[in-house]
Amino acid sequence: MEPIKSFTGKTVALPNTDVDTDQIIPARYLKVTDKKGLGEVVFYDWRYDADGNPNPDFLLNKPHAAGATILVAGHNFGCGSSREHAPWALQGFGFQAIVSTQFADIFRNNSLKNGLLPIVVDKATHEQLLDLAVEDPDLQLEVDLETQTLTLPDGRRVEFPIDSFSKECLLNGVDELGYLLRQTSAIEEYEKRNNK
Amino acid sequence: MNGTPRTLFEKIWDAHIVSQAEGAPAILYIDLQLVHEVTSPQAFTELRNRGIKVRRPDRTVATVDHSIPTYDRSLPIMDALAAKQLEQMYANARDFNIRIYDRLSDKQGIVHVIGPELGLTQPGMTIVCGDSHTSTHGAFGTLAFGIGTSEVAMVLATQTLLQRKPKTMNVRVTGALGQGVTAKDIILALIAKIGVDGGTGHVIEYSGSAIRAQTMEGRMTICNMSIEGGARAGMIAPDDVTFSYIAGREFAPKGADWDAAVARWKQLPTDDGAQYDAVVELDANALEPMITYGNNPGMGIPITARVPDPDAIGDVHQKAALHKALQYMDLQPGRSLIGHPVNVVFIGSCTNSRIGDLRLAANVMKGKRVAPNVRVMVVPGSQQVKRQAEQEGLDKIFREAGAEWREAGCSMCIAMNGDQLAPGEYSISTSNRNFEGRQGKGGRTFLASPMTAAATAIHGVVTDPRTVLS
Numbered sequence: 001m002e003p004i005k006s007f008t009g010k011t012v013a014l015p016n017t018d019v020d021t022d023q024i025i026p027a028r029y030l031k032v033t034d035k036k037g038l039g040e041v042v043f044y045d046w047r048y049d050a051d052g053n054p055n056p057d058f059l060l061n062k063p064h065a066a067g068a069t070i071l072v073a074g075h076n077f078g079c080g081s082s083r084e085h086a087p088w089a090l091q092g093f094g095f096q097a098i099v100s101t102q103f104a105d106i107f108r109n110n111s112l113k114n115g116l117l118p119i120v121v122d123k124a125t126h127e128q129l130l131d132l133a134v135e136d137p138d139l140q141l142e143v144d145l146e147t148q149t150l151t152l153p154d155g156r157r158v159e160f161p162i163d164s165f166s167k168e169c170l171l172n173g174v175d176e177l178g179y180l181l182r183q184t185s186a187i188e189e190y191e192k193r194n195n196k
Numbered sequence: 197m198n199g200t201p202r203t204l205f206e207k208i209w210d211a212h213i214v215s216q217a218e219g220a221p222a223i224l225y226i227d228l229q230l231v232h233e234v235t236s237p238q239a240f241t242e243l244r245n246r247g248i249k250v251r252r253p254d255r256t257v258a259t260v261d262h263s264i265p266t267y268d269r270s271l272p273i274m275d276a277l278a279a280k281q282l283e284q285m286y287a288n289a290r291d292f293n294i295r296i297y298d299r300l301s302d303k304q305g306i307v308h309v310i311g312p313e314l315g316l317t318q319p320g321m322t323i324v325c326g327d328s329h330t331s332t333h334g335a336f337g338t339l340a341f342g343i344g345t346s347e348v349a350m351v352l353a354t355q356t357l358l359q360r361k362p363k364t365m366n367v368r369v370t371g372a373l374g375q376g377v378t379a380k381d382i383i384l385a386l387i388a389k390i391g392v393d394g395g396t397g398h399v400i401e402y403s404g405s406a407i408r409a410q411t412m413e414g415r416m417t418i419c420n421m422s423i424e425g426g427a428r429a430g431m432i433a434p435d436d437v438t439f440s441y442i443a444g445r446e447f448a449p450k451g452a453d454w455d456a457a458v459a460r461w462k463q464l465p466t467d468d469g470a471q472y473d474a475v476v477e478l479d480a481n482a483l484e485p486m487i488t489y490g491n492n493p494g495m496g497i498p499i500t501a502r503v504p505d506p507d508a509i510g511d512v513h514q515k516a517a518l519h520k521a522l523q524y525m526d527l528q529p530g531r532s533l534i535g536h537p538v539n540v541v542f543i544g545s546c547t548n549s550r551i552g553d554l555r556l557a558a559n560v561m562k563g564k565r566v567a568p569n570v571r572v573m574v575v576p577g578s579q580q581v582k583r584q585a586e587q588e589g590l591d592k593i594f595r596e597a598g599a600e601w602r603e604a605g606c607s608m609c610i611a612m613n614g615d616q617l618a619p620g621e622y623s624i625s626t627s628n629r630n631f632e633g634r635q636g637k638g639g640r641t642f643l644a645s646p647m648t649a650a651a652t653a654i655h656g657v658v659t660d661p662r663t664v665l666s
């Protein structure tokens with residue numbers, strides 16, 4: 001995983017609440033055996049009509065969404081299925097961070113494992129960001145993981161929570177599987193102690 | 197252990213901590229990983245890239261369920277991508293020495309149906325699968341939850357996961373269910389009450405007289421949909437109903453081991469005085485058959501109630517969500533769903549495809565014909581369920597009624613395998629998700645119990661099952 005420190009990114013908003021992972025990537029695109037190319041099918045059924053033509057009203061088809069790296073999403077983003085294809089597809093499109101008032105647990109875990117930063121903000125900030133994104137198609141936000149802050153265009157800095165372990169992993173690009181593999185002796189001891 | 201009273205969840209959690217470093221998540225030992233074709237290929241690739249083996253093939257079991265066709269197993273798979281994914285699963289099982297119940301196995305089935313059915317799922321265990329409905333196994337007093345593919349690789353490689361301790365929520369369902377009201381209605385009513393994010397960050401423990409009165413199958417239905425309320429897992433303390441379900445199954449302990457296991461399992465229930473972070477109460481006496489009208493499982497109402505009005509909702513985002521859902525579903529607020537036509541009836545999925553579910557549906561359909569122009573699919577959860585149903589003659593009841601009797605798999609629950617709705621079609625479905633397009637792009641899903649689905653099959657329109665029970 002590539003380390004994340006800070007970045008400034010073009011920001012777009014999808015205010016829908018309870019967006020489930022079936023919307024982020026419909027199940028018929030899960031018949032893959034690798035992670036490549038999923039950005040092309042992210043939000044497929046919202047993005048394309050029955051004939052496969054782009055739906056001009058959908059956020060990701062609007063010209064200003066090109067190059068966006070931060071998505072301000074509605075409350076409880078990523079609910080439903082455990083498919084890790086959802087963060088893979090969002091990253092495939094170019095997103096590096098998602099901002100919401102709450103993420104579904106598995107989606108949040110999956111995102112952290114892939115370096116897609118889930119940023120939780122309070123309701124008032126969230127509303128402000130949604131409004132800003134509507135007013136300003138060129139909205140840019142600055143994310144700094146070290147200080148856990150999101151900087152708005154007016155200079156206001158909003159702190160966001162992240163547990164210290166996940167933060168370390170993201171900042172240093174720590175590979176969690178590698179970390180667990182280094183715990184082998186503790187695991188062996190546990191197995192012996194518990195007869196497993 | 198110290199004398200602090202602990203919940204069922206805490207007992208299992210504590211017993212599985214390998215280590216817990218300051219400021220880091222716990223390293224949690226996983227007793228059993230279930231694997232299926234859709235969420236595992238990239239995990240095996242990760243192991244190959246690193247040149248590592250599966251640490252405990254004996255604690256890993258695979259099957260194929262999501263993308264397999266439910267037509268005659270002697271016919272080939274027409275979908276090249278699905279066929280490739282299945283081949284990959286078989287190759288991974290072979291190369292990493294994992295037990296697999298493949299497409300032609302007489303024990304194949306939906307992963308959350310076969311785990312319990314084979315006796316693999318046992319109280320006190322930690323179980324994971326790259327599948328959110330792993331919560332199903334919690335019905336046995338296990339800590340069972342869904343994980344992503346990166347975590348599948350971690351468990352394959354180390355048999356452990358990095359986990360932060362979730363909060364606990366106790367859902368107490370008191371009283372008793374009336375006629376025509378089932379486990380599915382309990383869980384749909386709960387999710388309608390707490391919302392699809394109500395359980396986020398929590399593990400739910402279900403308790404109360406209406407839970408105790410459930411069979412293991414009913415308990416599985418309830419735990420299965422815990423994730424639809426946002427919870428990591430759902431659990432029910434094991435009791436004699438649990439033990440007698442497990443006894444004698446293929447992987448259940450035998451002889452003296454059995455006695456020792458039961459003695460251990462009896463220590464699991466929550467101690468008197470243990471505290472939960474949240475408590476929710478539900479009165480079973482007041483429940484009716486439930487049905488959903490919208491595009492998440494929290495958008496549910498008692499079947500005799502009316503579709504809510506977006507204008508009556510204060511929160512702008514909730515209002516917009518309901519508005520969008522009613523538009524997608526092409527439904528009017530203020531109307532009852534009773535009498536609404538359906539095109540397809542789907543009886544199946546890891547929520548409601550076990551023998552007890554099929555008996556409930558068959559009981560409603562016995563000696564009747566399904567309505568003309570309605571396609572009724574009955575998809576057993578496993579090959580074992582299928583054989584049992586055939587021994588009991590349930591397949592005949594369904595076939596004579598005009599329903600299709602299919603091979604085991606996820607089928608129209610997720611519509612990956614060709615079983616799907618056409619755009620604009622309505623289904624009533626015993627599955628767990630009514631998300632937009634879940635059963636086929638543009639398809640519209642009403643979630644309900646097997647009895648409600650069967651009653652609807654007979655009339656071709658949404659029907660209160662209590663009106664067809666003799």
Ligand code: SF4
Pocket residue numbers: 261262306307308327329545546547605606609610627628
């Ligand atoms: S039946 Fe549906 S919910 Fe259950 S495992 Fe299969 S696809 Fe997932």
